Amino acid sequence: MPESLSFDAGKSEVLEFEVENVRYEYDRIPALQGLSLRVRAGECIALLGANGSGKSTLLRLMDALYFACKGTLRFRGTALTEAAMEDDAFALGFRRRVGLVFQNPDIQLFNPTVFDEVAFGPLQLGWPRAEILERVHATLAWIGAEHLKDRAPYRLSGGEKKRVALASVIVLDPDVLLLDEPTAALDPRSQSQVIDLMESWNNGKKTIITATHQLEILGEISRRAIVLEHGVVVADASPDEILANTELLESANLIHSHRHLHGGLTHKHTSPYLRHEHRKPD
Numbered sequence: 001m002p003e004s005l006s007f008d009a010g011k012s013e014v015l016e017f018e019v020e021n022v023r024y025e026y027d028r029i030p031a032l033q034g035l036s037l038r039v040r041a042g043e044c045i046a047l048l049g050a051n052g053s054g055k056s057t058l059l060r061l062m063d064a065l066y067f068a069c070k071g072t073l074r075f076r077g078t079a080l081t082e083a084a085m086e087d088d089a090f091a092l093g094f095r096r097r098v099g100l101v102f103q104n105p106d107i108q109l110f111n112p113t114v115f116d117e118v119a120f121g122p123l124q125l126g127w128p129r130a131e132i133l134e135r136v137h138a139t140l141a142w143i144g145a146e147h148l149k150d151r152a153p154y155r156l157s158g159g160e161k162k163r164v165a166l167a168s169v170i171v172l173d174p175d176v177l178l179l180d181e182p183t184a185a186l187d188p189r190s191q192s193q194v195i196d197l198m199e200s201w202n203n204g205k206k207t208i209i210t211a212t213h214q215l216e217i218l219g220e221i222s223r224r225a226i227v228l229e230h231g232v233v234v235a236d237a238s239p240d241e242i243l244a245n246t247e248l249l250e251s252a253n254l255i256h257s258h259r260h261l262h263g264g265l266t267h268k269h270t271s272p273y274l275r276h277e278h279r280k281p282d
């Protein structure tokens, strides 16, 4: 691998990601505009923001699927550019270290069986056959999906698809896991299973960045929360600080006030599903 494309450019403190003033446009319409952010190794970060605020776009740039139109996005000291990803040694090393689980598993899953799906990444990376077999079985067992191994992914339920998509990335044991809404549309048991899997996989050593709308799981999945609004960072603090800032949550469209049919009172919710009390004004 050429020196300029190494994973440690010789800095004293190597950051996992260094995002500097990044702009990204879809057909000249900006999705990220001057976004800056630093991610240290081992951090668990939640990425928050209303629909269209740029969370998925940022994760795709961090996974080198898209490239910054302006500004720089570095992974361990090397700028993620099309030229860098055309270097086979760098691209292989990057794909081995960073994995993205898509918001929509239907985009991610395309193999004829669940087993093939989970084996796909290791096959691409040229792992020995015996190791692939062992790792795929172990990952399917860990995620509780061994019984699904011969099924066609497109015939699975939404929650099963999400777990298989997660398995297809985790099988590579990346250092950095980028998760786009991993618990959205899951029933409560599947949701807590995915959170448990994230916790047991992380074990304090991995870097996990999770885009989510679910404020009620913030404390379980992150130690730092970053709020995006119109493609820029508007807040970067601990989950507790973010959750306590009602004004910010409301302006970033993460909570809303509404009127209940019962009682006619207007108040704010972090989630429509959270248990809450209604008190009449004194």
Ligand SMILES: Nc1ncnc2c1ncn2[C@@H]1O[C@H](COP(=O)(O)OP(=O)(O)OP(=O)(O)O)[C@@H](O)[C@H]1O
Pocket: 026, 027, 030, 031, 049, 050, 051, 052, 053, 054, 055, 056, 057, 058, 103
């Ligand atoms: N493939 C695309 N083509 C054109 N515009 C896009 C595309 N994907 C996203 N956008 C636009 O870019 C902006 C950011 O979208 P993005 O998907 O990153 O938001 P998000 O924060 O992930 O939203 P959500 O919470 O709905 O998943 C939005 O204005 C969106 O309409």
Ligand SMILES: [Mg+2]
Pocket: 055, 056, 057, 103, 180, 211
């Ligand atoms: Mg999204």
